[in-house]
Amino acid sequence: MNLGAFILKNALRNTRRALLCVLSVAACLFLFVSLLVCLRELTVPPEDIGASLRIAVRNKVSLTVQLPARQGPIIARVPGVAAVTPFSWFGGQFGTEEGTPFAQFAVDPAKFAAMFPDMRLPADQLANWIATRTGCIVGRDLAEKKNFKIGSRITLRGSVWPCDLELIVSGIYDYEIDSTSLFFDHKYLDEATGNTGTVGAWWVLAENAEAVPGIIDRINAAFANTSAEVRAETENAFRMSFVSMLGDIATLIGAICTVVVFTLGIVTASTMSMAVRERFPELAILKAMGFRTRELWAFILAESFLLAALGAVLGIGFAIAFYRSPPVVSAMSIYFPVFEISPRIMARAAIVAAGLGIVASLAPAIQVARLTVVDGLRTLD
Amino acid sequence: MTLPFSYNARNVVVRWRSSAATVLIIALVVAVCLILQAMAQGIVSSTSATGDPANVIIVRKGSTAESSSIVTRTQARRIQFLPQVQRDERGDPISSAEVVVLANLRRRGGAGEANVSLRGISPAGRALRPQVRLAEGRWFVPGKREVVVSRRLAPRFEGLGLNERFKSGAHSLAVVGIFDAVGTAFESEIWLDANEARSLFDREQFSSVIVRVPSPADQQAMKKSLESDKQLRLLALPEPEYYAKLTKSAGPIRFLGYFLAATLSVGAVFAAMNAMYAIVGRRTREVGTLRILGYPRRIIMLGFLMEGGLLALAGGALGCALAAPFNWVTTSTISFDSFSEIVFKFHITPWLIIQALAFSFAIGVAGSFLPALRVSRLPVIAAVKAV
Numbered sequence: 001m002n003l004g005a006f007i008l009k010n011a012l013r014n015t016r017r018a019l020l021c022v023l024s025v026a027a028c029l030f031l032f033v034s035l036l037v038c039l040r041e042l043t044v045p046p047e048d049i050g051a052s053l054r055i056a057v058r059n060k061v062s063l064t065v066q067l068p069a070r071q072g073p074i075i076a077r078v079p080g081v082a083a084v085t086p087f088s089w090f091g092g093q094f095g096t097e098e099g100t101p102f103a104q105f106a107v108d109p110a111k112f113a114a115m116f117p118d119m120r121l122p123a124d125q126l127a128n129w130i131a132t133r134t135g136c137i138v139g140r141d142l143a144e145k146k147n148f149k150i151g152s153r154i155t156l157r158g159s160v161w162p163c164d165l166e167l168i169v170s171g172i173y174d175y176e177i178d179s180t181s182l183f184f185d186h187k188y189l190d191e192a193t194g195n196t197g198t199v200g201a202w203w204v205l206a207e208n209a210e211a212v213p214g215i216i217d218r219i220n221a222a223f224a225n226t227s228a229e230v231r232a233e234t235e236n237a238f239r240m241s242f243v244s245m246l247g248d249i250a251t252l253i254g255a256i257c258t259v260v261v262f263t264l265g266i267v268t269a270s271t272m273s274m275a276v277r278e279r280f281p282e283l284a285i286l287k288a289m290g291f292r293t294r295e296l297w298a299f300i301l302a303e304s305f306l307l308a309a310l311g312a313v314l315g316i317g318f319a320i321a322f323y324r325s326p327p328v329v330s331a332m333s334i335y336f337p338v339f340e341i342s343p344r345i346m347a348r349a350a351i352v353a354a355g356l357g358i359v360a361s362l363a364p365a366i367q368v369a370r371l372t373v374v375d376g377l378r379t380l381d
Numbered sequence: 382m383t384l385p386f387s388y389n390a391r392n393v394v395v396r397w398r399s400s401a402a403t404v405l406i407i408a409l410v411v412a413v414c415l416i417l418q419a420m421a422q423g424i425v426s427s428t429s430a431t432g433d434p435a436n437v438i439i440v441r442k443g444s445t446a447e448s449s450s451i452v453t454r455t456q457a458r459r460i461q462f463l464p465q466v467q468r469d470e471r472g473d474p475i476s477s478a479e480v481v482v483l484a485n486l487r488r489r490g491g492a493g494e495a496n497v498s499l500r501g502i503s504p505a506g507r508a509l510r511p512q513v514r515l516a517e518g519r520w521f522v523p524g525k526r527e528v529v530v531s532r533r534l535a536p537r538f539e540g541l542g543l544n545e546r547f548k549s550g551a552h553s554l555a556v557v558g559i560f561d562a563v564g565t566a567f568e569s570e571i572w573l574d575a576n577e578a579r580s581l582f583d584r585e586q587f588s589s590v591i592v593r594v595p596s597p598a599d600q601q602a603m604k605k606s607l608e609s610d611k612q613l614r615l616l617a618l619p620e621p622e623y624y625a626k627l628t629k630s631a632g633p634i635r636f637l638g639y640f641l642a643a644t645l646s647v648g649a650v651f652a653a654m655n656a657m658y659a660i661v662g663r664r665t666r667e668v669g670t671l672r673i674l675g676y677p678r679r680i681i682m683l684g685f686l687m688e689g690g691l692l693a694l695a696g697g698a699l700g701c702a703l704a705a706p707f708n709w710v711t712t713s714t715i716s717f718d719s720f721s722e723i724v725f726k727f728h729i730t731p732w733l734i735i736q737a738l739a740f741s742f743a744i745g746v747a748g749s750f751l752p753a754l755r756v757s758r759l760p761v762i763a764a765v766k767a768v
Contacts, residue, residue, distance in 0.1 A: 017655055017659075020651045020652070020654050020658075021651070021652075024648045024649075024651035024655070025648075027644055027645070027648035027651065028644075031644040031645060031648075034640075034644075038637075059550070060485075060550045060551070061484050061549050061582060062482075062483040062485040063485070063720075064482075064483045064496065064720060065482065065483070065582060091449075093443070099629060099717070158443060159445040160444070162444075162614070224551075225551060228583065229550050229551045231485075241485075243493075244493025244494050244495055245494075245495045245496065245715040245722070246715055247713040247714040247715060247722060248712045248714060252417075252420070252712075256413055256417075256641065259409055260413075260645070262409065263409045263410065263645070263648070266405055266652075267402075267406060267652045269402070270402035270652070270655075270656070271655060274655070
């Protein structure tokens with residue numbers, strides 16, 4: 001019997017206990033991974049290549065205060081600006097659902113393709129959208145979930161805007177970072193509200209990344225001391241501003257992660273000390289045979305490491321399978337369009353598991369180190 | 382013949398060392414779940430404590446928040462002079478046409494920002510909310526760009542302290558008073574004069590109208606007359622009813638709490654099972670003896686289930702104790718109804734504590750089921766001979 005087999009036999013000789021410990025570790029690691037993904041989705045907005053060229057312009061008071069439509073042409077004339085589109089949150093209610101079930105934005109369809117180059121929309125569908133005043137495009141995931149097809153009619157009841165909209169689906173787009181939104185023509189919104197004067201925000205595309213800071217300064221300066229002062233910022237900065245609005249939620253989730261890790265530590269440590277305590281007589285014999293404390297600790301370490309590793313494989317593996325299964329994906333998509341367990345998060349969970357293996361072996365190792373051969377042999381279970 | 386309850390109870394106490402880890406695990410699980418539920422409850426409690434049943438709030442039909450509601454000035458005037466509205470001693474209707482604007486303000490001690498509700502009120506607005514009391518300083522004087530700030534909001538945002546100033550858009554506003562709105566949704570607000578707010582934020586119309594209509598029959602009559610006029614597209618609700626619905630943010634938090642409870646309880650059950658197997662394993666001979674004394678299997682099994690449950694209950698109680706200090710902690714998050722910052726306290730209700738204790742007891746019973754079954758099924762002779 002070699003050393004590996006010895007450790008494996010030891011770990012599995014109380015199969016039930018090893019199994020329970022592994023399952024317990026797996027459940028906690030599953031949760032740990034879920035919380036980490038959740039935290040990342042909340043605090044690190046997704047980025048795409050085009051984002052570095054895009055600038056969001058909103059009212060300086062807050063995003064919920066409208067901007068005058070006359071600002072559009074002024075922004076378009078700022079040097080370095082390639083395109084400008086209004087970007088108004090509609091926030092309509094759909095069907096019998098309470099609240100806003102998916103995001104809806106009023107934009108300028110003609111500028112849209114240039115603004116979001118990573119968004120894939122067939123050319124004929126884009127042309128159809130531009131040509132249809134009441135047309136809209138929907139993300140692939142949203143279309144699948146609500147069973148929208150090209151030509152479907154969608155009625156939205158305004159909650160922010162005092163009007164209802166009757167839209168026709170002109171196209172279905174694919175976009176990695178957001179495939180659950182609906183975009184429609186701002187002209188139709190103006191028509192429906194009978195008000196051509198206001199927009200929610202502006203989205204601006206810069207000609208190149210170097211021009212971005214200059215454009216931001218010029219736009220901010222252009223409307224200073226007017227009745228609608230603006231705040232221009234990069235799209236990423238704009239997205240990040242939502243993170244701060246979440247308030248203490250992110251801190252709370254972070255704290256829960258810590259508690260979960262701590263719980264995991266107790267689970268494995270108590271299992272290991274149970275396993276070692278009942279083995280005192282044998283460990284005493286090994287000591288008497290000339291094994292050193294260091295070597296005995298290595299046995300214990302390997303065993304607890306094995307338990308933690310099995311738990312990690314099971315927990316992380318289950319998390320990956322769980323969050324990829326279609327029913328879960330569609331259920332989660334309201335809050336998290338992307339809920340992906342990135343390699344970085346897997347690595348963090350694996351590191352926690354490895355740390356766990358080491359920490360759990362410490363207390364038993366100290367017990368064994370203190371154990372004299374005679375006492376060990378005398379121990380009754 | 383039943384085992385005396387004290388047999389199992391004393392066993393838990395006497396052998397606490399072997400089960401301390403399990404108790405601690407369950408305590409942590411219960412504490413985490415309880416804190417999340419208390420957070421969701423805090424949102425619900427603050428909105429359900431808001432509003433006076435004698436007040437009716439009128440907003441645009443279909444709007445989900447006051448900040449996105451529009452009541453025109455003509456509509457506001459018409460509402461104020463409805464016959465049901467109570468008059469004060471001078472014969473003026475007790476009503477307040479209000480404007481709610483969200484202002485993006487900088488948090489203290491960090492780079493973050495959040496939307497804060499600014500509520501412009503008419504002179505009667507204060508009398509309509511007796512829950513709101515001035516705590517420090519004085520009330521604002523209309524036209525002088527002055528505001529009063531909730532006591533809970535003041536320490537959280539830059540420039541909101543007494544005698545400080547903050548900028549919103551192009552305007553600078555002075556904080557001249559701090560108000561106390563004990564446990565209501567007004568704790569997340571800044572108040573100023575309605576007409577001043579309209580001019581500062583370039584708002585032609587009002588957001589909502591609040592009127593005093595004490596009798597429920599009058600409230601119904603008023604609701605009918607307003608809502609039957611389809612041209613108006615207005616919604617009239619008793620104030621408490623309106624606020625009680627603003628709890629959308631509690632949903633995801635509560636869901637997170639349930640999700641945590643579900644996954645962590647799986648982990649905790651396995652851990653408890655491990656501990657219980659060890660406990661019953663050590664007492665095999667004792668169980669044999671009990672059998673010889675004539676205790677039947679199911680009584681012994683029941684005893685061990687009770688013991689596991691008690692052990693876990695101790696963990697649950699410890700968990701509640703760990704979570705208890707949160708009951709006095711103020712926290713904040715975004716309201717999914719109004720898209721603005723809401724400030725509230727964690728609220729641990731007796732019902733949540735009962736749920737937490739029941740949850741921990743269930744973990745204990747579930748974890749000790751298999752071990753108890755095993756030990757109660759052992760043949761008597763084998764059990765007594767076991768080392």
